[in-house]
Amino acid sequence: MSKWYLKEGKNSDLVFSSRIRLARNLKGFPFPNKMTDEQKYSVIQKVSDAIFKSELKDEYKFIDIDKISEIEAYSLVERHLVSPEFVSDTKGRALILKNDESLSIMINEEDHLRIQALYSGLNLKKSLEEALKIEKVISSNNELSFDEQFGYLTACPTNLGTGLRASVMIHLPALEKLGVLDRIFNNISKMGVAIRGIFGEGSKPKSSMYQISNQVTLGISEQKAIEIIDSITNQLIEKEKEAIYAFERSNLEDDVFRALGTLKFARKMSTEEMFKLISDVRLGVSVGIIDIPIPVINEIVLKTGKAGICLADNVTLDADIRDSKRANYIRDRLSLYN
C-alpha cells in the first residue's frame, strides 16, 4: 500500500498536504488530563476493538506508543502523524495508523481521539470523508460526547463544536521572496483563518512552507470550514503563480539547478540546508524548470528528518553521521533526475 505522500494530487507541486483533524471524546470518561491509567487503557481498548473488529482491520495497525523507541516516536512526528506533545508523555497513549499513513488516530492526547486524515495536494473534502469514515466505524461501538447545542465536546473549548481543524501546507517561495506575505496573512487572519510558517519562529529553516488552518469550530459546519480554507488556498496558489513572474527566469533557473546540483552531489547535509534546497527544487518543478516527481521530493522531506534518518539504525546517531546518511539518501533518491 503506497504511502499517501507518494501520490500526486491536485496542485501537489504547491500544496504538500490537505489535513483534517477531528477531536472526539467517548461518553462516560473524563478528558485525558483527568483520567486514571485504567480509564486510559479502557479507552484504548474500546477504540481498538471498534477498528480491529471491523472490515477495515487489515488496513490499520496498532502502535503502542509507550513501547516504541524515541527515534521511532519522533519519526512519527516528522511524518506529521502525531503531535510532538503526543510523544512527549507516552504512558496510557496509543496510535492507530493506516498502512498508507494517510490516517492516524492518536488516543488520549488532549482528547480521547484525534483522528487525522492526510491527502496529497489540495483535497480537504477527500480528507474529511476519510476522517468521517473512520469516525463512523469507531462510533458504531462507542458513544461520542456530543451536545445538541454545542456539538462535539472537547477538552479545550477552542475545539468545541465541529472539533475540526482543516489545514493545508502550502509552498509560497515567490510570495515570501517578494516580502508580501505579512500583508496577505494579515488579511487572511481577519477571516478566522490562521497562517504560519511550518517551523516555529526562532531558528526556522527556509522551507517556505506555510500552514493555513481554520480557527473557528463553533457555529460553522464542517463543509463551510473547509470551503473557506479551500478558497483561501486557491487564491494563494494564484498569487504565488503570478508572483513568480516578478523574478528573472534565468536567475530562477540558476537557483533551481544549483540547489539540485548540491542535493545530487553533497556528501553531508543538515536538515536546515535540505529544507532550503528542496524548497528551491520544488519551486523549479512548479514553474517547469525541472521535471522531478513531487512524490520524490515529498519522500525526501519526510524521511530525512533528524529522527527519520536514524530509523534504520534505531539509535540516535551523531549529527555528522546523520548529515552523511541524509546526503547519501538524497543523492540516491535523486540519481535518476538531472
Add this chain to the structure above:
Amino acid sequence: MSKWYLKEGKNSDLVFSSRIRLARNLKGFPFPNKMTDEQKYSVIQKVSDAIFKSELKDEYKFIDIDKISEIEAYSLVERHLVSPEFVSDTKGRALILKNDESLSIMINEEDHLRIQALYSGLNLKKSLEEALKIEKVISSNNELSFDEQFGYLTACPTNLGTGLRASVMIHLPALEKLGVLDRIFNNISKMGVAIRGIFGEGSKPKSSMYQISNQVTLGISEQKAIEIIDSITNQLIEKEKEAIYAFERSNLEDDVFRALGTLKFARKMSTEEMFKLISDVRLGVSVGIIDIPIPVINEIVLKTGKAGICLADNVTLDADIRDSKRANYIRDRLSLYN
C-alpha cells in the same frame, strides 16, 4: 596540434605550468622605449624572417597585435601568452605564437624579444630547452645584445645576465587553508625566489594558485636558476601533500563534490566563483576523490576568463551573458564526469 595545457605532465595535478621567459634584444637597435616606429617594424621583420624562413615555419603563426580586437588581445593575456602591458599599447608590437600555444614571442614589449615557453606540470628543463631552441633560430639571422662580462643586455637591469625568468604556477589549497603559507614564503624569499598569488592583492579570486619565480639573473647559470625553482617546487609539493592530512577526509569529499555539483548544474557563473570551485575540484583530483582529467580543468580555467568567454562572438558581452555562457561551457565540458 593539441594545446600544451591539454597534456598531462609531471605533477600536473598540483603544478599548472612550468614557464620560462627569456629577455633578449637585437644588436644595433635601442631598447623599445627609445625606438622609432620604423625601428620597431624593422625588428618585427627581422625576427619574423628568422622564424618563417626556418624549417619551424609551419608550427608558428604571426599575430599583428595592433590589428586584432581587444577581446582577442585580452584572451591572449588570460591564456598567459602575453603580458597585460604588451596589449595595453599595441603599436609597433607583434606576437609570434606556436600553434600549440606552448611558445610565444612578444616582440617589442619591454625588450625586443620576450620568448616564453610553457609546459604542463613540473618540467622547467623542457621549457628552457624549447625557449633556447627558438632563440637559436632567431639568433642564426640576428646578432643578440650580449656582453662578455654581464651576459644578455636587457632594458631593465633586473633581467641583465641570463635574461631568464623561470616560474611555476602551483596549486596550494591545503597549505593555504592551514594558514602556513606566509611562513613558508618568508623562508623561500630569502633564497632569491619570489612567490605570490597569481592574482594581485585586492580582489583576488580564491584560486589557491601561486607563482614561484627566480629573482636573480646575474652571476647564476640558467641551469642553476631552474634547479632552485625545481627544488623549491618539489618541496612545496611534498608539504602540500602532507598538509592535506590535516583535514577530515569526509569534509574534503563534501567540499569537492559540492564544487563539482555546482559547476555541473549552475546556469550562471562568475570568473571568481569558477576559480574557487575549480580549485576545489583540482584538489579533489589531486587527493583522488574524483577522477577528472587535469587537461579538462586547465581548459576551463584558460577558456572561461572575461575575454575568453567573449571570443566566439568577438564582442564584449554583458556580465550577465558572460556568466551564462561560462556556466554553459563548464557544464558541457564536465558533462562526462560525476
